[in-house]
Amino acid sequence: MAKPLLHGKPSRDRPCYSFCVAVIGVVILFWTVWTLTDSLPTFSAILSVQDTKEKDCLNLNQAAKHEPSDKTFYDDPDLRYTVDQRIDGWDEKRRDWLKHHPAFLAGANNRLLVLTGSQPSTCKNPGGDHLLLRFFKNKADYCRIHGYPIFYNNLLLHPKMNSYWAKIPVVKAAMLAHPEVEWILWIDSDAIFTDMEFTIPFERYEDHNLVIHGWPDMIYEKKSWVAVNAGIFLIRNCQWSMDFMDTWAQMGPISPDYDKWAKILTETLKDKAFPNSDDQSALVYLLLKEKRKWGDRIYVENTYDLHGYWLPIVDKFEEFVEEYEGIERKEARLRRRHAEVVTDAYAAERNRQLDSSRRRRRRPFITHFTGCQPCNGEHNPDYKGDSCWVGMERALNFADNQVLRSFGFGHPDLRNGSYVRPLPYDYPRRQ
Template identity: 55%
Template sequence: MLSPDQSHLQTAATMPKHNSLLRTKTSSFFSSCFLYAAGTSASFLLAWAFWSFFSSPAPSANPSFSRGLASEAALSCPAGKAGHNRSYDPPDPTFYDDPELSYTIEKTIKNWDEKRREWLEKHPSFAAGAADRILMVTGSQATPCKNPIGDHLLLRFFKNKVDYCRIHGYDIFYNTVLLQPKMFSFWAKMPAVKAVMLAHPEAEWIWWVDSDAAFTDMDFTLPLDRYKAHNLVVHGWPHLIHKEKSWTGLNAGVFLMRNCQWSMDFMEEWASMGPQAPEYDKWGVIQRTTFKDKTFPESDDQTGLAYLILKEREKWGNKIYMEDEYYFEGYWMEIVGTLESITDAYTGIEKRERRLRRRHAERVGESYGKVWEEHLKDAGYGRGSWRRPFMTHFTGCQPCSGDHNQMYSGQSCWEAMQIALNFADNQVLRRYGFVHRDLLDTSTVLPLPFDYPASDLVGGAS
């Protein structure tokens, strides 16, 4: 479990340089946080980050999004993805036939719960199981990276997300363009999320994941039952927002949002603080006045979200779940150094547990994830645990631009990314009979002998 007292080590959104050139670069519009440190050093680092980084249970009043809208529309049809009829779209009118419908962030969407419900009723093959259906959204810039290895790193981060989605049966949308040209940097996620909601009424949850975040536990699945009375899940610590009034009390680079009217309304208000809005400069002043540790003048999405949680709790806050019990996303500097010992701990479990050594098809991997949980009850979560961190976020590294935080070298960033990505890739390759022998050696793999790791791996593996 992540201790609230340790949460100040978590990163927060990195700020863009405020000029027209950087507004055209969307490399980091999907990454959003850096180290939150105590005392005066925090102010220095936060201010530096603005100039150096370009990044990107109260019961519900409406049961349609407290228990899952899709569950109400579930009809008798084959469960699971195999039953989806992708060639059937009846001629009956739906919200898509409304000429007033707009996918843009500026246009208000009304009665979205009803529209989704009607669409599911007309497409019954998608209704069954829709209450827990997740679609992941991520992306990167439209142009080549300035950092020579940036495009390679982004490709590997994307592969990591595709692997996780394939293993767990999730769809994924990768965006490379600004859907609202004025919403540069981290603001660009909002138009993308709204457009995806409209394009995928069959999905109950939209899961935004920054481009520089990697899944480092391929078996872990989101505890959706925990969020059934909420519409937005974000990694954060309530006391840092409500008591300390810190803009780094949450991380807006990874979030889970329910596909419902509440979310449409919330994004509209959240986006009203963005650079496309007439009161953008005003919101920058309000945010700095409210959160004293915010040192840069521009309004940003993370501080905007913290503001809505702090100041409009009755309207929005009770539907927002601030997750701090596991690495919903975790700061890379406190994670990467632990991966070797975590590997050793998991290998020890596999040597004792024959079920985990059994070869199996990738499609049935989730059943083995449950076996892992039997052995991880005492592992803990988050900082200090020996459980695989669910997601490792490379905030401050800026893999595309290369404009990393000067607290550490670019080389330390790139090597840490290779280690984390290969750590995750080993979990995938195991299902195909191979493994990286060294977490710093991306290109070399070894075939796994039968009954590994009870049997020896020739050449060794890290």
């Protein structure tokens, strides 16, 4: 009669057998624990999800299901989201909230929320609403590719803060609504992401709280109201930013000194084009007159197109296409079909190739149609004919081609956004 394997196996094989039994036991134990706790995601599981940006929404949903019972700043009945109410101790409040929501700690330093918006009413321009839809689609595409949440606002959160001042109440409310994000990117409705692969160099702004596109010599020497562009900016979610926005807002329609500020700005910035107080002129004024208080924390960026003025850009899109396709013709791996979620790896290789190129003709990150008003159909009188609308069509299709490529299609003609065709295998092939 055969003996049980435990006793009948030669002694030199018993360690292997014991190891197998132990492994089986661990598997059974793990399966039992997993079965009992399947509905309770662990902290380590949440963190592992956080490390993968394409699963960020899953992580946020898990965290939301486990809102702690401890009180946070949200339980303060005196808290106000409105722009005319000051927020104190925001850094401490935010830090305490994150302590109660540890799932959001991983990657917090570079977490970004994108904000944009338009007016509450229907566009006067017959094609204006369609244009705004396409402009928003462009922003949604960029955010999806990079894993950023986006909020589109089409309401005045303060009745007096309209037009270009409307962004400040939105930014403040968004900071309070999203204590988990470190940075907020405001981008005007008439701006387009035209490099869908570009990633913001957050490490460059470690010691700064506000990033604007501009030129220091035009600020401090020429004192020009167009020295910066206030339609697109990065702002850190912190007490400094809360204080800065309070100061900035007090130069706008919410202030009893609004007319006074209009006179001061006009006298200070000699090239100011219109008499009323506007957000951009106010920003230049604060840099000029309160540099010690604010300027050291404001980064004036011009090494890439955080704001790319549209007029000199829109006629060069074919040149950008040729530059990038030239790289891809030489690198077969860049022509490989791939899923949209792994776009970052291909972007990194393209950037490496561009860095080694002498020409280094990079696509503009953002193309901003300042002076063109897609909603009401008006435009700066210096712009000829339909140049605004032709430029918008070309920019939207140029950006859209970068998105459609992962879906196997492309616009062969940048002037025609309604026509697409399938892309052949190994596109673009060697000539």
